[in-house]
Every structure is written in structure tokens, then in C-alpha cells.
Amino acid sequence: MSLAPRAVLVHRRTEYEELLARHGTHGQAAFFLSSRGRSIDEVVRRHDRNQQALREVAAAVPLTWRSSRVERADLDRFLFAPEDVVVVVGQDGLVANTAKYLGGQPVVGIDTDPGRNPGVLVRHRSTDTAALLRAATARGGRTDELTMVEAVADDTQRLRALNEIYLGASGHQTARYRLGPDGASGEGAGAGEGESQASSGVVVGTGTGATGWLRSLWLDRGSPGGLPGPGDPRLLWFVREAWPSPTTGTTRVAGELGRGQELRLTVESDRIVVFGDGMEADALELTWGQSVRVGIAGTSLHLVT
Structure with a gap:
């Protein structure tokens, strides 16, 4: 029963x-x-x-x-x-x-x-x-199925979000990491082992989040592609304020992820946090050498219409 x-x-x-x-x-x-x-x-x-x-x-x-x-x-x-x-x-x-x-x-x-x-x-x-x-x-x-974004760390920690996931230093200060191969289109999204960067973090967002933080970044960059809709199987990602130096680059700063594509970030500092939809109190914490993959979540939000 x-x-x-x-x-x-x-x-x-x-x-x-x-x-x-x-x-x-x-x-x-x-x-x-x-x-x-x-x-x-x-x-x-x-x-x-x-x-x-x-x-x-x-x-x-x-x-x-x-x-x-x-x-x-x-x-x-x-x-x-x-x-x-x-x-x-x-x-x-x-x-x-x-x-x-x-x-x-x-x-x-x-x-x-x-x-x-x-x-x-x-x-x-x-x-x-x-x-x-x-x-x-x-x-x-009837339900609307809204695309979600998911981050999976190499130690099996997992986090989903409806609007966007932020990866960076606690307090949004300078984070150091390597942005690796992702299989996605984007500025500087070439092959290889990725690029070491120093920035105020990376944001990966959905179509639902395209009315907030993600839209602000998209407008600031003047990105030629359109924003995804809430149900589109498509994510956009942006690096915030990447800093060029002899050891850090700025060629991989924006792109798009479709289903089956992932963005990989490897930590090159003491601590990086990963949290979704502004809930920093419930975050993944990663340290030197750890990596996290971000892509479209296998589960959608089923919103009753």
C-alpha cells in the first residue's frame, strides 16, 4: 500500500x-x-x-x-x-x-x-x-521543468541551484584557481590543461537566473549570444574581474554549456567556496588541489502550472 x-x-x-x-x-x-x-x-x-x-x-x-x-x-x-x-x-x-x-x-x-x-x-x-x-x-x-545547475566536487560533495552557482573566495575577494577543459564554446575555450586565473569568482547560471545576477554579467560583457530561457538545456558562465599577471591569464572568461558539457575548476589557493542562489551558509568548501565540475543538473525543478 x-x-x-x-x-x-x-x-x-x-x-x-x-x-x-x-x-x-x-x-x-x-x-x-x-x-x-x-x-x-x-x-x-x-x-x-x-x-x-x-x-x-x-x-x-x-x-x-x-x-x-x-x-x-x-x-x-x-x-x-x-x-x-x-x-x-x-x-x-x-x-x-x-x-x-x-x-x-x-x-x-x-x-x-x-x-x-x-x-x-x-x-x-x-x-x-x-x-x-x-x-x-x-x-x-502539468508542470514546467526548469533547468538547474549542479556542482560536483572530486570528493563527491554535490550541490544544485536553480538560478546560479558561485565559485570563488569567501567574501568575494581574490580567488586563485585553474579553469580547465570544459568542452564548451566561449571566449578562450581552447583545448589543453586550462588557464590559471585570479578573479573575484566564477558564476554559472541558468535561464531562471537570467533575470538576476547572470543578466547583469551578460549585459556587462555585451555577449553576442542570447540568454537561455528557464527550460532551456543551456547554461552561461562568466569569470568576474579576471586579473592578468605573469602567472594568471584572462583568455577564458565566458562561455556556454550544453547538456553533457562541464566546466572544471581546480583550486590553487587555501580555500574556495561553492554555493548556490546566494545561500553561502550552505556551501561546499574546497582547498588546494581539489577540483569541481559544473554542468546541467540531472534533476529539474517541477513547477506546477
Whole structure:
């Protein structure tokens, strides 16, 4: 007998909750904001909308289902199961934060603050939850499959991301590494053992990430190729601020990766971190001589439409 589906509600602390955790009381939080020219009233209204959305989503879970909740800060310690339906209640970025821990489970994005969030990934309202849960478990239910990027270290550490993966020094200072053969097109992407570089890091991004950090780099370089779409099996990579010197080069600074192609980075300094979608607290740490390969992940994000 198969297990009943489990609805996993993913949320994060609101700004109001963070203010209370820091200042202790509503009055102290209000005083802190007023001293900086802000009113707490709008913060409380957004908090209330978020709590209302969470209540409506929880109430929409069928009685025959199991349910669970996880806060953003605890995602790296939460064990998702194959039969889960993941309901992300919050902002677009929370979907990206969650995606790296999933293995193909359907995801429903619920926008708690319509008009304030772009709604690229949180596409639905809390009142639609019941219908979306049915669609997520129905045979032939529609989902958008969004390409993800994956980094795999030579010691088997593994990390996935929905928007982009950053490889570089902690604090975005100068990192030293060798960018090796990758089998991809790009500026300076020739054969051989690669190029030693000193830079503020390497960014490898997807089409979903092409509205943020990746787009900024793409515009800055004036790259002739177009940006990938969210479902395209294509990644773009850029080296940030590569520094030329007698021992480091700048010929391999941008390129494209298709399915089956990988970018290899070998560490030539004390420490390099690899993290996805801005979550540096959950990073791979590599040291002298270690290498990491980055390419299209074998798993996509299945976003319920």
C-alpha cells in the first residue's frame, strides 16, 4: 500500500518576526523603525498577509494527506520524501532556496504579497491551493521543468541551484584557481590543461537566473549570444574581474554549456567556496588541489502550472 501524499509547506520568517526576535517587543521594534523614518504598520500588514496565506494553504490540504512545515533556515536539515508535494509560501527567491534540496517533487509556488513579488516562481494565490494540490498529484498534471545547475566536487560533495552557482573566495575577494577543459564554446575555450586565473569568482547560471545576477554579467560583457530561457538545456558562465599577471591569464572568461558539457575548476589557493542562489551558509568548501565540475543538473525543478 502506497503512502498518502505529504504536503510540505515551506516558509520563512517575515520582516516583522525578525524585528521581534531582535528587539523583543512590538513597541521596541516600532521605535527602531521610526528612528529610521519608517512605520511598522506596513511591516505588520505584510506579516498578517503572510500568516493568512499560510492558514489558507494549511486548510486546503486534504484530510487524507499528511502535512509538515519547514522554515527556510532549516531546509538543509529537512528530509524531503519522493511522495511529497512541496508548497512554497512566500517570495520567488524562496522557491530557488528550496529547489536545491529536491529530487523531482512537484512544487507549488504561492505568492503571499501580490504586486510586491515579481511572481516568476510563486505564480498562484493561496485560495488556489486545493486545486493546485489536486493537479500536482493527478496523472498527466502539468508542470514546467526548469533547468538547474549542479556542482560536483572530486570528493563527491554535490550541490544544485536553480538560478546560479558561485565559485570563488569567501567574501568575494581574490580567488586563485585553474579553469580547465570544459568542452564548451566561449571566449578562450581552447583545448589543453586550462588557464590559471585570479578573479573575484566564477558564476554559472541558468535561464531562471537570467533575470538576476547572470543578466547583469551578460549585459556587462555585451555577449553576442542570447540568454537561455528557464527550460532551456543551456547554461552561461562568466569569470568576474579576471586579473592578468605573469602567472594568471584572462583568455577564458565566458562561455556556454550544453547538456553533457562541464566546466572544471581546480583550486590553487587555501580555500574556495561553492554555493548556490546566494545561500553561502550552505556551501561546499574546497582547498588546494581539489577540483569541481559544473554542468546541467540531472534533476529539474517541477513547477506546477
